[in-house]
Amino acid sequence: MTGDLERHTKEQEHIRKDIEALQEQLRALQHDHTVLLNMRKALGGASSAVADTTDAPTVPHQSSAEPKQSKPKRALLPHVWVS
Template sequence: MSETTLHTTELTAQYSVQVAGDLERNLKEQERLSSEIEALQEQLAGLRHDHTILVNLQQALGTPAAPAAKPVTAVPASRKKAAAASGAARKAVPVKKQSGKKVTAASAPQLAQPTLVDLVRNHLADQVEPRSAAEVTAALGEQHPERTVKATVVRTTLEGLVAKTQALRTKQGSSVFYTAPQAAVPAAGDQASAQSA
């Protein structure tokens, strides 16, 4: 082989390694952002659902409507979710009349399905020991088989709770564990009393 051919082969190999590394980092970043977007869309859907219930309750009570807030620009939901929402709207069945207004089953207050944030927060509050994101995901998957619970979304949700000081994060080696704030306070007191003994 000539020196030029050898040099070209080495450069090609270096670029191939660099491109492969860049692609891997790009895919990981896409996955991270996708999971954050999914968690935020779930939170937004929960807030919209709560808003609808509150507006319906306000109308049922006959209280004057609060000034309308600036509409939120939505991130397009998946087609599956949009189809389910439009299907539910079409299946609205009249329930009763109240002060001349027809209330439909779709607009009547229903038991709201808890958001993933609520499920994660409640799960941590029920635990005595710290839990990893994988353990929380597995537990929620068992408790709510009707829901799709992804580890990346749970991890993002847990980090969001930590940012809002609604959960605490601890590291043990390379593993990360989460606890509810009130669960961590007695444990810290126990450790202090154990160290003084």
């Protein structure tokens, strides 16, 4: 049982670090999106098929005081960016 608890604690920490890294990536992408929208606006606001999502909800930061819910493990897949 002690081994299981240690593995569970390590897995929680690993997932917590992954979430923090993903939140940082999201913040960077949101910042870049805002910069690009401002550049487009400054250049004359050319019409685009890309929707303005500056008001899109962000991922809230989960405080360590909040209870963690156990979920089945999922493999994290790398993002494939298509331009």
